[in-house]
Amino acid sequence: MKGKYLAYGIIALMMGVAITSAFSFKPAHPSPIKVYILGGIGCKMGVINDANSAITANYSIMYWNMGNHRVEGTFDVPPNSVAEKTFYVFSGFSPIIASINAGGEAMSRQGYILLFFVLFPD
Numbered sequence: 001m002k003g004k005y006l007a008y009g010i011i012a013l014m015m016g017v018a019i020t021s022a023f024s025f026k027p028a029h030p031s032p033i034k035v036y037i038l039g040g041i042g043c044k045m046g047v048i049n050d051a052n053s054a055i056t057a058n059y060s061i062m063y064w065n066m067g068n069h070r071v072e073g074t075f076d077v078p079p080n081s082v083a084e085k086t087f088y089v090f091s092g093f094s095p096i097i098a099s100i101n102a103g104g105e106a107m108s109r110q111g112y113i114l115l116f117f118v119l120f121p122d
Contacts (some may be wrong), residue, residue, distance in 0.1 A: 033103035037113060039118035046084035047102045051079040059101035061087055063113055064094040077102060090116050 019087035032050035035057070037043065047057045054076055060073045069089075077083040089096065091113040099108035 003068040024054045031103070031105055033105045035087070035100050035102055035105045035107045037098050037100060037107055037109045037120070039120045041118075041119045042086045042088040043096065043098050043117060044084060044086045045098065045100045046082060047077045048082050049079060051103065052079050054078050057083065057100060058101045059085065059098075060090070060095065061076075063090070063091060063096040064087055065091040088116065089113055089118065108122070 006103050033055065034050075036048075037045050042062055045057075045059050047055070049055055052078040056074050056076055058074050059072065061069075065107070075083060075085055080088050083106060092115070094113050095110065096118060097108065097110050100106070109120045111118060113119075
């Protein structure tokens with residue numbers, strides 16, 4: 001008798017998994033655009049554009065060095081290519097906020113500047 005209920009439970013569990021996976025959200029196509037922000041010597045931002053059309057990337061960097069500094073701008077990314085920009089910054093020790101967006105993809109990171117090294121702890 002107990003084996004019968006165990007079999008019913010296993011069947012119900014399998015049906016629940018099948019129904020849940022059938023209705024889970026799966027995007028038809030992943031985004032062909034990726035953005036990234038890296039540290040090191042300076043702050044490097046880039047866009048990988050696997051789409052068939054050119055896009056414009058917007059970036060912003062804010063840090064402190066004897067006053068608040070903010071660098072903003074745009075750069076174009078041709079179709080099926082990678083575009084990078086490196087921003088050299090200098091500060092004794094200060095926080096930095098870097099953000100970039102392009103084609104509906106966005107990223108923002110907070111880190112620190114130590115002399116001219118940019119560190120983004122994860």
